[in-house]
Amino acid sequence: MLSILCPRRILFLIPVFFLFVISFQIRAEAATKPNIIYVMADDLGYGDLGCYGQKVIQTPHIDQLAKEGMRFTSHYSGHTVCRPSRLVLLTGQHSGHTPISQNEQYVFPTGTTTVTTLLKEAGYTTGGVGKWALGLPQTSGVPSQQGFDFWFGYLDQGNAHNYYPEYLWKNEQKVVLPGNKIGPQKRVSVNRETYSHDLLTREAFQFIRQNANRPFFLQAHYTIPHANNEGGRAVNDGMEVPEYGIYADKDWPTPEKGFAAMITRLDRDMGTLVALLKELKQEDNTVIFFTSDNGPHQEGNHKVEFFNSNGPLRGYKRDLYEGGIRVPLIVKWPGKIKPDTTTDHISAFWDFLPTACDLAGVESPQNIDGISYLPTLLGQPQPTHESLYWKYRGKEALREGQWKAVRTGPNKPLELYNLETDIGEQQNVADQHPKIATRLQQQMKQSQTTSD
Incomplete structure (x- = not known):
């Protein structure tokens, strides 16, 4: 016998069916499993990029990403400091639901579900470079135990504040860096030859070359422009970089020359990244995300107001005002994202996991706080959050x-x-x-x- 649906029940089902159709269309758009590159700067402010209003620091390559892709104006980091922000990004849960909500030590347990493990299960080759902070050597939290086929960088967050460390980690193998030596007192470098950021970039590009013919996910969590605080104090005026480049002759305090040079160095590498994808004929098949882990710092003798690093926002790193948590987000995907577009869609780090799952064509876990913003990227109707939440100390x-x-x-x-x-x-x-x-x-x- 046929059942008859009342008009009210039909009205309820229409939006559910509509969202199902939209989701199906989005999955069809991403059916080819595009490569995913997620680049995250460390302590870069909302106002530190030209495309977000910066007038002094030069970021032409990142600005070009924005011209060729989409710029988010209401995107939020997972937290106002480093470790919990990365935890939120990887798990898709905001800081009200994660095990930590401040910069305390944390080790991922065995079997944790993260964006990396989900993409690996979906057939992606997974790699990462930069700062990890979620598992020390010989623990369950190291990247190789958390879904990464390849990792190169810092495991200890404290070591990541030194740009000339004696060693980094390749998976679980210690790699000694030529020419770098830490002195016996207060862990301060006495010899500086190999700049860690440049080595991280080289390894990231090598990972892309080696995996260009299959779907890959690259997480590049750089340490620029975090202040270097070796042994608990600022070294070389706090903002360490091999050369000041175009800022060398500026009549600025030395830390500000270093801060600007760090950002322009990262910008240079973003230009090289796009050139590499073009060379490998992977540009059209790669989604690039660029963001920052929290608001700008006022450390290492850098002053937020010198370059107006937080733009029109109040506060900075360690604040929960907008300046501490609202961050840049630029996404480029040629042929899919309409060039030179801007969105005020309200989103946050915990939305990246479901977005990546949609790109990979797989279901997101149920116990997350994130909502995929792939519809926004593709110019389609976008579900929204009722609210976003943060807590810190x-x-x-x-x-x-x-x-x-x-x-x-x-x-x-x-x-x-x-x-x-x-x-x-x-x-x-x-x-x-x-x-x-x-x-x-x-x-x-x-x-x-x-x-x-």
Whole structure:
């Protein structure tokens, strides 16, 4: 006997069917399994790139990525500091649901599901270079135990603050770097010959060459422009780079020359990356993501205001105001993403895992907080978040549409900002909108399943 659906039930099923059709279309678009390259700078600010308003530091190659792809204006990092931000990116869960929400030591357990393990299961060759921070040598957390076919870089986050280390790691093998020597006192380099960033880039390019004829995922989590703090103090004025290049003759403090030279060096390498993909005839079959792990730092004698590193935003690294967590995101995919486009879609690091799964044509896990932003990249209808949440050492922040709630400490009053009219978070309107403040405060409580 045929059952008859009431009109109300039909109306409920229409949007469900619509989203199913959209998802099917998106998977069909990505059926060829494009290569995925995810480049993440370390402590690069929202205002440090020309395409985001930077007027002094030169970033022509990254700006060209934006001209040939899509620029996100409301994208957020996983956290306001390094390790938990990387954890969020890899697991697709925000910091209210991850085991840590600050820069404490953490080791991935055996069998952890990450974007890397999922892509490996989907047939991708997986590689990474740069800073890991989620498992020391001889633990279950090392990259080779977490889905990486290849890894080259730092395992210990503390060592990653030295650009001239004595060694790096290739998978689980220690690789001694020629000409670098650490002195006996305070772990400070006394000989500096091999600049780690250049070696990381060389290994990344070699991985691409070796795997150009099969789907690959490359995670390039660079350490530029993080300050170098060897032995707990700034070395060589805190921003170490082999040469200052086009900034050598500027009448600037030495740390600012180093900061600008670091970013332009990374920009140079992004230009070489695109040239390599063209040489290998893989440019059209590769999706490049470029972002930063959190907001700009004020360390190593670099001052955020010198280059206006946070742009129009308030705060910087370790803050949960916009300057600490809103970051650049540029995505290029020739023939798929419309060139020179900008989106204000509100997204975050935990959205990368489902986006990568959509690109690979596989299902995302159910227990994640992320929503794929592949529809935005392809110009299709995009599901949105009800809210985004962060926590750090008693601080909390939550964004819901135009509204941003911030609490700067466990006993501090809730602050409320309307980001549509006040992107710089200068006018706390919690008293004018008590119902909205109360609702967002309740959402903060509901967004947590773990404690600091």
